[in-house]
Amino acid sequence: KAGVTQTPRYLIKTRGQQVTLSCSPISGHRSVSWYQQTPGQGLQFLFEYFSETQRNKGNFPGRFSGRQFSNSRSEMNVSTLELGDSALYLCASSSGGDMGGYTFGSGTRLTVV
Amino acid sequence: GESVGLHLPTLSVQEGDNSIINCAYSNSASDYFIWYKQESGKGPQFIIDIRSNMDKRQGQRVTVLLNKTVKHLSLQIAATQPGDSAVYFCASDSGSNYKLTFGKGTLLTVNP
Numbered sequence: 016k017a018g019v020t021q022t023p024r025y026l027i028k029t030r031g032q033q034v035t036l037s038c039s040p041i042s043g044h045r046s047v048s049w050y051q052q053t054p055g056q057g058l059q060f061l062f063e064y065f066s067e068t069q070r071n072k073g074n075f076p077g078r079f080s081g082r083q084f085s086n087s088r089s090e091m092n093v094s095t096l097e098l099g100d101s102a103l104y105l106c107a108s109s110s111g112g113d114m115g116g117y118t119f120g121s122g123t124r125l126t127v128v
Numbered sequence: 129g130e131s132v133g134l135h136l137p138t139l140s141v142q143e144g145d146n147s148i149i150n151c152a153y154s155n156s157a158s159d160y161f162i163w164y165k166q167e168s169g170k171g172p173q174f175i176i177d178i179r180s181n182m183d184k185r186q187g188q189r190v191t192v193l194l195n196k197t198v199k200h201l202s203l204q205i206a207a208t209q210p211g212d213s214a215v216y217f218c219a220s221d222s223g224s225n226y227k228l229t230f231g232k233g234t235l236l237t238v239n240p
Binding site: 019046048050057058059060063065070071073105107117118119120121122 | 170172173174217219225226228233
């Protein structure tokens with residue numbers, strides 16, 4: 016079956032702009048999580064959605080937001096981009112149970128210049 | 129707060145040797161642990177997981193050991209191959225938070 020699909024794979028944006036990233040989970044998975052990966056901070060949790068509801072949110076500023084659609088696809092948005100937002104943004108999907116089954120996509124590489 | 133850390137940032141081994149990657153966690157409420165492998169340009173790939181009611185779990189060439197007393201887990205890779213070269217992350221999940229907490233990662237280099 017198809018894995019987790021993230022689009023686009025690469026993005027270059029200018030400071031102050033906003034960006035939207037997309038994630039299509041594995042068919043049947045209702046939970047989508049987002050993570051930011053940087054060399055300095057490693058993998059950090061952004062937020063998790065299940066059936067269009069945000070169940071948890073990490074310690075990121077309000078410029079980072081997300082949503083999930085009825086087909087479980089998810090988007091995350093970053094407004095007023097800063098240089099420090101340059102990172103690999105990873106999406107993971109799971110069935111949404113209390114533990115396990117997280118499958119990651121290949122990520123979107125965002126570069127802010 | 130919850131954190132998951134790694135003892136060594138890099139590990140270099142000879143092809144055919146066994147590799148051991150260690151990880152410490154701080155949250156006693158963590159009840160599910162996963163090891164991921166990440167190759168350049170790719171997302172983390174699931175290797176093996178273990179739940180807190182187990183001490184050991186084996187997969188194909190990999191074994192995860194969990195010591196809840198000292199909050200430590202390890203990943204053992206038998207007969208390490210060049211294709212095993214990657215960054216390895218441990219992650220923990222406390223179930224009710226619907227999120228993974230990752231360690232910083234260990235870069236494993238396998239020398240032919």
